[in-house]
Amino acid sequence: MxxxxxxxxxxxxxxxxxxxxSLASRRLIPKVSKINKKKQVRKGATQTNIPNTMNEIEIAPIITEPIAAFDVSIPVDKSADKPKKKITRKKSKSVxxxxxxxxxxxxxxxxCVCLKAGISAGCINFEIPNPLDQIILQSQCLVCNTEIIVKVRDILNQGATGxxxxxxxxxxxxxxxxxxxxRHVVSQMCTFQPELCDGKFYNHCEFCPGFGKCIGDFRENHCLDCGGHYFAGSMDQFNCSxxxxxxEDEGNEAGMYGAYMPIFSYIYRQPEALKFDALRDDPVLSELSRSPAYKYIFNDESSSSEID
Known part of the structure; x- marks a missing residue:
């Protein structure tokens, strides 16, 4: 005291x-403000159900590079500055x-129809002086690797298939x-990638619109029913896939060779069928006589079907 x-x-x-x-009261009585703060924190945590994650501290990465090294420029759309690609239309047959x-x-x-298709598509320019002397391909021989230079006048008479x-x-x-x-053929002249190849792998379809297009293997065929291409075989013996x-369906002129296959295969298996005085006496050949190819094999003028 x-x-x-x-x-x-x-x-x-x-x-x-x-x-x-007094000193005793300072040590024994805590401050009121600290008590109220602890109650408020506890009360808020129970109401919002906030988990206590104070111990899980995320440390931000330390930036070691200078700020000037970052690209803070605004991206600019440069597509508007690019010139629009010019759309070239195919030239008509008359042109x-x-x-x-x-x-x-x-x-x-x-x-050559493949050459004309290339002119139509703009692959070969004919609006220049001396267009027949322009070089369309420079390649090597498929056998001896000798350099071959192909000009337009060299393939004027090339067929549609090899x-x-x-x-x-x-x-x-x-x-x-x-x-x-x-001997070589030049394929893909209707595209921008002409190439030398064997005749067996050159086939330009003339049934497609315009001057047609290259479809590769000579055994590929154009179906006049659906307009698609399919593997028809060496003698068109397969149906459209x-x-x-x-x-051999009526009207499918692109695959008319397939009409010969049933007759040829039967005669190959039954050669005695040719010994009949009247070929119609054979029941199988009688059925095959309905084929449009029968007339051209046996010179049968009375056949009702004809090949145009």
Whole structure:
């Protein structure tokens, strides 16, 4: 008490207005403000059901690079600045034939259809001086690797297909090596990627719209029923894989060779059928006589079906 009285006198002399609290009361009585804060925190946590994740502290990554190294520029759409691609329309048949006549070709109808398809699509430019002398392909021989330079005038008489012969026909591109003289055909002239190949893998479909297009293997066929292409075999003996129509169906001129297969296969298995005086006496041949190819095999003028 002596100490409390001493402190009281000191505060009175100095004019202090703060209430005097004993040392015992300071140690035993906590501050009211701290008690209220703890209650509020506990109360809020129970109402919102917030889990206590104070111990799980996420440490942000430390930036080691200078800020100037980051690209803060605004992205700009540059597509508007690019020039629009020019759409070229295919030239009509009359325009292509006119260009061929102007180049000095008397019969444009007899020109290679794949070449005309390339002119129509813009793959081969005929609106230049001396278009027949322009080089459309520079490649190597498939046999001896001799360099071959192909000009337009070299493939004017090329056919629409190379057939089943390796080495092509008389009008094909010939290797300049006299010890080789291997024949090639130029395919894919209707695209922008012409190439040398064997005749067996050159087939330009003339039944497609316009001047047609290359379809590759000579055994590929064009179905006139569905308009698709399918593997018909070496003698068109297979049906269309898209619509399942047979090549010998009426009106399908693209696959007329398939009409010969049933007759040939039967005669091969039954050669004695040819010994009959009247071929119609054979029941199988009598049934096969309905085929449009029967007339051209046996010279049967009375056959009702005809091949146009």
């Amino acid at each position: 002596a100490e409390y009285a001493k402190r009281l006198r000191t505060r009175i002399n100095t004019g202090a207005k703060k209430p005097l609290v 292509v034939h006119k260009l061929l006549k102007e180049a000095g070709i008397e019969d444009p109808e007899a020109v 057939g089943s012969y390796w080495g092509g026909y008389d009008d094909d591109v010939i290797c300049p090596n006299k010890e080789c003289l291997y 898209n619509c399942f129509s047979a090549p």
